Every structure is written in structure tokens, then in C-alpha cells.
Amino acid sequence: xxxxxxxxxxxxxxxxxxxxxxxxxxxxxxxxxxxxxxxxxxxxxxxxxxxxxxxxxxxxxxxxxxxxxxxxxxxxxxxxxxxxxxxxxxxxxxxxxxxxxxxxxxxxxxxxxxxxxxxxxx
Amino acid sequence: xxxxxxxxxxxxxxxxxxxxxxxxxxxxxxxxxxxxxxxxxxxxxxxxxxxxxxxxxxxxxxxxxxxxxxxxxxxxxxxxxxxxxxxxxxxxxxxxxxxxxxxxxxxxxxxxxxxxxxxxxx
DNA sequence: CGGAATCCAGTATGATACTG
DNA sequence: CAGTATCATACTGGATTCCG
Numbered sequence: 001x002x003x004x005x006x007x008x009x010x011x012x013x014x015x016x017x018x019x020x021x022x023x024x025x026x027x028x029x030x031x032x033x034x035x036x037x038x039x040x041x042x043x044x045x046x047x048x049x050x051x052x053x054x055x056x057x058x059x060x061x062x063x064x065x066x067x068x069x070x071x072x073x074x075x076x077x078x079x080x081x082x083x084x085x086x087x088x089x090x091x092x093x094x095x096x097x098x099x100x101x102x103x104x105x106x107x108x109x110x111x112x113x114x115x116x117x118x119x120x121x122x
Numbered sequence: 123x124x125x126x127x128x129x130x131x132x133x134x135x136x137x138x139x140x141x142x143x144x145x146x147x148x149x150x151x152x153x154x155x156x157x158x159x160x161x162x163x164x165x166x167x168x169x170x171x172x173x174x175x176x177x178x179x180x181x182x183x184x185x186x187x188x189x190x191x192x193x194x195x196x197x198x199x200x201x202x203x204x205x206x207x208x209x210x211x212x213x214x215x216x217x218x219x220x221x222x223x224x225x226x227x228x229x230x231x232x233x234x235x236x237x238x239x240x241x242x243x244x
Numbered sequence: 245c246g247g248a249a250t251c252c253a254g255t256a257t258g259a260t261a262c263t264g
Numbered sequence: 265c266a267g268t269a270t271c272a273t274a275c276t277g278g279a280t281t282c283c284g
Contacts, residue, residue: 011229016150018225018232019218023145025257028138041266052258057267067235078265079264088231095224096141102217103140107133109210110140113189147277163246174278179247200245201284 021066022096026051026059031093034069034085041081068092143188144218148173148181153215156191156207163203190214 021027026048033039033047045056060083063069068089074080085093143149148170155161155169167178182205185191190211196202207215 014229014233015222015225016147018229019150019221020145020147022221023142025138025142028141053267054259054269055257058256065236065239066232067239073266076265079267081266088228088235091228092224095221099141099144099217099221100137102214103137106210106213107136107140110188111136113210114187117187117189175247176249176279177277180277195246198245201247203246 021062022092022099024059026055027063028093028096030056030059030063031068031085031089031096034083034089035093038082038084040083044083063089143184144214144221146181148177149185150215150218152178152181152185153190153207153211153218156205156211157215160204160206162205166205185211 029048029051030044033044039047041056041060044060045051045053048056051059060069060071064071066088067086070084070086072082072084074082151170151173152166155166161169163178163182166182167173167175170178173181182191182193186193186205188210189208192206192208194204194206196204
């Protein structure tokens with residue numbers, strides 16, 4: 001065993017894969033939409049706003065596959081499909097919130113830097 | 123004033139822009155490479171491994187523009203350009219580390235979920 | 245050495261139409 | 265309602281070449 005400073009099974013590729021998930025355009029917004037309770041497909045679509053049907057389908061499928069979201073089908077007519085944030089998804093949303101707080105707190109300074117940089121016409 | 127729960131200047135687009143930066147393929151790896159000290163262009167390239175010249179150039183330029191990294195040119199022959207993590211960049215790296223820790227801690231469970239999901243041939 | 249410029253492939257995303 | 269299928273397009277990232 002030479003992995004003295006990392007828990008067994010830790011894989012950098014897996015970690016950066018999750019980071020890229022966080023950075024994708026819709027995943028986090030969908031997770032946030034589900035934080036306060038279950039929603040159905042078009043409910044999420046309304047809540048997120050701007051997302052296409054296809055991207056919502058894909059995003060939800062990925063989230064379900066990863067165990068972040070649970071999908072429940074009611075065989076009524078018309079059918080109803082309910083999406084609920086699983087514990088893993090809640091946990092992720094809490095962690096991401098810290099990052100979002102950081103971003104909110106520092107975006108002013110970042111925009112300042114950009115203005116200065118652009119003013120110098122690099 | 124109706125913005126009772128947000129600091130002035132907070133903008134969701136700015137926040138998700140930063141999240142997408144975190145999720146991009148190279149930004150975080152470059153920041154991590156610089157955490158322990160300054161490095162020159164090809165030093166970062168060696169440290170990160172797998173990054174192309176162009177992507178490193180682009181990534182560094184963006185990081186510099188945002189005030190995460192400082193760039194110092196020494197007009198020697200051949201020229202030397204040193205990159206240093208600015209306080210803002212250090213701050214970001216600390217925040218991202220929490221997310222990386224979460225990812226490392228939960229990727230086992232996520233992989234499990236995926237296997238189960240795929241086994242059911244959805 | 246530290247880039248800039250160009251070209252190109254793969255993927256992410258969007259719009260639209262159709263289905264059970 | 266909750267998707268699937270198809271096409272079009274934009275953006276990301278990689279390879280290569282050239283420059284001060």
C-alpha cells in the first residue's frame with residue numbers, strides 16, 4: 001500500500017469528472033430547483049427556465065444514473081413522472097453552495113480585474 | 123430595495139460563469155500547480171501534464187484577466203515569464219478543495235449507482 | 245522560451261417535429 | 265405529460281506551424 005494520504009478508491013479522474021459536472025450549464029440549476037421538494041418534468045423545466053426538453057432529459061438521466069436524483073413514475077393518464085433529490089444530491093448541493101457563495105462574494109473583484117485588464121488592451 | 127437576501131451586485135450569471143470555470147478541463151489543475159509557488163510557462167506545462175500549449179496559454183490568460191494569477195516578465199534572453207497565484211486564486215483553490223474532497227469522498231457511491239443503473243439497462 | 249495563428253474534430257447545446 | 269429522434273450550430277480542446 002503506497003496510498004498513505006488518500007482514502008482507498010480515490011481517483012483524480014473521477015474527481016475532475018464531478019467538477020466538470022458541477023460546471024456544466026444545467027446540472028446545478030436542476031439540483032437547485034429540486035432542493036425544496038419534488039417536481040415533475042415540466043415543473044423543473046419551468047423552474048429552471050431556458051433549458052430545452054432534450055437537455056433536461058439528458059441532465060436528469062445523468063443525475064439519476066449517478067444517484068443524485070430519484071425518478072418515480074405514476075402510470076396514470078397522462079403519465080406523471082416525479083423527480084426527487086436523493087441524499088447524495090442534497091449533499092452535493094450543500095457543498096456547491098459554498099462555492100456559489102464564494103463566487104457571489106468575489107465576482108465584484110473579478111469584474112474589476114477584468115475591466116482593468118481589458119482597459120490595458122492586452 | 124428588494125434585494126434583501128443578496129449582497130449588492132450579485133448576479134446569477136456571474137456565479138454560474140465561475141462555476142463553469144471551475145468545471146473546465148484545465149483551470150483548476152493550473153491553479154493547483156501554482157499553489158506551492160511560482161512557475162514558468164513550461165514548468166506549469168510539465169506539472170499539469172497533457173495540456174497543450176494553446177490551452178495553457180488560454181487558461182493562463184483567463185486566470186490573469188480574472189485576477190487569479192499574476193504574470194511577471196523578465197526581459198532576459200531567452201525571456202522568462204513567471205506565473206504566481208494571486209490571493210484571489212489562493213482563495214478559490216481553498217474553496218474548490220472542499221468540493222474536491224466531497225467528490226473524492228463520494229465517488230465510490232456514485233460509481234456504485236452507475237453500475238446498478240447500467241446493469242438495469244436503462 | 246513563451247507564446248500567436250491557423251486549422252480541425254468532437255462534444256455540448258438548441259430548435260423542431262414526432263410519439264406513447 | 266414526458267419524453268425520443270433528427271438536424272443544425274456553437275463552443276471546447278488538440279495538433280501543427282510560425283514568430284520575437
